[in-house]
Amino acid sequence: MIKKPQLEVEVGRIRMKNPVMTASGTFGYGEEFSPFIDLDKLGAMVLKGITLKPKMGNPPPRIIETPSGMLNAIGLQNVGLEVLVEEKLPYLNKFTTPIIINISGDTIEEYIELARRLDEVSQDKKIAGLEINISCPNVKQGGMAWGTDPQSTYQVVNEIRKVTSLPLITKLSPNVTDIRVIAQAAEEAGADVISLINTVVGMAIDINSRQPKLANIKGGLSGPAVKPVALWLVWQVFQTVNIPIIGMGGIMDAQDAIEFMIAGARVISIGTANLVNPQATIDIIEGIEKYLIDNKVKDINELVGSLKV
Numbered sequence: 001m002i003k004k005p006q007l008e009v010e011v012g013r014i015r016m017k018n019p020v021m022t023a024s025g026t027f028g029y030g031e032e033f034s035p036f037i038d039l040d041k042l043g044a045m046v047l048k049g050i051t052l053k054p055k056m057g058n059p060p061p062r063i064i065e066t067p068s069g070m071l072n073a074i075g076l077q078n079v080g081l082e083v084l085v086e087e088k089l090p091y092l093n094k095f096t097t098p099i100i101i102n103i104s105g106d107t108i109e110e111y112i113e114l115a116r117r118l119d120e121v122s123q124d125k126k127i128a129g130l131e132i133n134i135s136c137p138n139v140k141q142g143g144m145a146w147g148t149d150p151q152s153t154y155q156v157v158n159e160i161r162k163v164t165s166l167p168l169i170t171k172l173s174p175n176v177t178d179i180r181v182i183a184q185a186a187e188e189a190g191a192d193v194i195s196l197i198n199t200v201v202g203m204a205i206d207i208n209s210r211q212p213k214l215a216n217i218k219g220g221l222s223g224p225a226v227k228p229v230a231l232w233l234v235w236q237v238f239q240t241v242n243i244p245i246i247g248m249g250g251i252m253d254a255q256d257a258i259e260f261m262i263a264g265a266r267v268i269s270i271g272t273a274n275l276v277n278p279q280a281t282i283d284i285i286e287g288i289e290k291y292l293i294d295n296k297v298k299d300i301n302e303l304v305g306s307l308k309v
């Protein structure tokens with residue numbers, strides 16, 4: 001009989017039964033996916049980015065298909081903190097899978113307030129960690145502005161660190177000149193984990209009307225088109241920081257996931273693939289397991305950063 005490989009991983013004190021998580025904004029609040037997959041089989045669930053107050057997001061059109069990817073300008077539409085805590089988390093609390101809350105703010109005070117209030121309810125609502133989104137390209141204030149400068153990255157992570165003992169994941173933007181200085185600033189400020197990448201800024205034009213296809217003009221590119229960019233950035237960050245990395249960007253199947261782990265990601269997140277195939281996460285978990293068996297790798301952690309150069 002073939003012995004099953006060890007799939008358990010740990011990032012920033014968050015223990016997962018396997019290294020496959022959902023990427024924020026592509027998995028709703030989990031409930032939408034439960035008719036398709038067993039949520040208990042996931043490594044962790046990262047929910048749609050939350051703000052203090054509910055947000056309507058940007059006007060439509062706000063999603064455009066592109067060759068090998070998609071452009072979105074949702075603009076952080078979400079239910080707000082109160083509905084998340086009172087209505088969404090009780091449903092998810094039925095599952096054993098760790099829940100990670102992705103947070104966004106227009107001001108540093110908003111990030112601090114969100115982190116403080118989530119910390120207060122974290123035991124009761126089984127919150128395993130916070131992912132700080134300092135990389136959203138689709139909001140006018142805040143968002144990506146925080147994550148494109150090492151000083152403001154340090155400031156926002158450091159201030160959040162003071163109000164919560166929850167594991168902190170800092171999510172980085174690919175839209176920077178040198179991602180290594182941003183990753184270093186996040187680590188120095190007290191981040192436990194780095195996640196990357198958020199979407200790559202882009203646009204699309206309708207040649208008949210000569211108008212932008214997105215009402216917001218620009219949007220965030222995701223899907224297979226961004227995978228080579230994401231892999232390169234994960235590899236660069238792996239060589240720079242000592243904290244674990246969550247890799248994402250265009251992961252569509254197990255082979256993509258394994259590439260990210262070899263480049264240095266301890267855990268990987270599935271985003272756009274969920275919108276194409278709602279069972280993508282489960283297919284990827286099974287594909288990783290098969291790869292480990294075929295290649296006689298006993299423990300998934302052996303893959304992390306094993307790139308031969």
Ligand SMILES: Cc1cc2nc3c(=O)[nH]c(=O)nc-3n(C[C@H](O)[C@H](O)[C@H](O)COP(=O)(O)O)c2cc1C
Pocket residue numbers: 023024025026048049050072074076102133136171197198199221222223224226248249250251269270271272273
């Ligand atoms: C429709 C959509 C909504 C997203 N919303 C968020 C969000 O609320 N917070 C966040 O940090 N990232 C958000 N992202 C970025 C994804 O979590 C992920 O970083 C990015 O899409 C790259 O991964 P992928 O190519 O696998 O989709 C969103 C992406 C998409 C496509």
